[in-house]
Amino acid sequence: MQMTRETIPMRVTASGAQQSIHVFRFTGEPGKNVYIQANIHGPEIAGIGAAHDLIRILRQQKTIHGSITVIPSVNPVGLDTKFGTYQVGYADPNETVVGNFNRIYQLLVSDKAAGEKVGLEDFVASHLDSDLETITRDFKAALRQAVIAFQQSREKYGLRHGVKLACTIQEMAIEADCLIDLHTASVAQYHHFTFKECLAAARYFGIRHIVQLDETFSGVLDEAFLQPWLRLQQTYAKAGREIDFTDFDKEAFTLEFGDADSINRSDMQTDAERIVNYLRAKGVLEGEATDPEGAFYVCHTDDYKRYYAPTGGLILWNKQVGEEVQAGEVIAAILQAYQETEVPVVAVESGVINNISKSQVVHEGMTLCSVLTNIQKLG
């Protein structure tokens, strides 16, 4: 097993400081290619701790079957963005077009060839009878070419930081068979996002609540990584060739390790072990994976309900993270002391409180909480 380190320069600041990404790569015998990153959102530091412990564990492995890329902090700009003592780097405050750092990615395919995108219909027509190895190799190469062309077409005018960051990440992740993006969510219970096609493997992370993503593209990394392959499978089906998605051997997970701006030694270790268990289940690491006992719960993305503040004020929570709520119950009240009033926020559907705002000060329209509804037991 070999380990290499690479430093990728990302941004030079006005004062001349260089912000960089540090990439750890572990390579062993032939096998799956795994890409793991953390901290695309600056305040989400639990994944840095998990990645740090994972690197320590991987260094001790004699044999790895495949290759593993680990990036503890993929977004130095996000991590370094503070306001007073608060971590605020969910978006780049230096951008004129301010956007969430996990909505910056490109969908590199379209049905018909357009611009730099890979035209799925043309690709399938030219590979209709090809074997899977050829399809996978050539499709990855086409995606790589697309992201490079996208970047080159824009960089002659100078790249917005978000575009540079997205292209850098997508190019690194294209070779992967498994993608794991580590996040947290304000004040939250452990949960994760994945696709129907990845549910069988999802349990090995031992995280009980799963939000199942649909085919909508909103610029999130897991979508940008997996959707080209899902759409390729659909285009093959339209052309009369059925390919079992598992034959592409692609999986993507966005793991949400609890609260933002929070890290501790015991969770770092437990979270690293979740990833190790998955890597064992995939045969990348040696040793028996543990199949976690007990139930898992899936909520479709349409049933993942986000509540926004109906007015400004201070949030008084009636419900806490992980608690059940019934339709019609008051989740929270918005206190407006100057009006001598409280405005209730009532649950529209029954469900489980998944995450709540860390700050209890809100303006109208700001995120309050998310509720998992219509939860199905996975079995």
Ligand SMILES: [Zn+2]
């Ligand atoms: Zn996040």
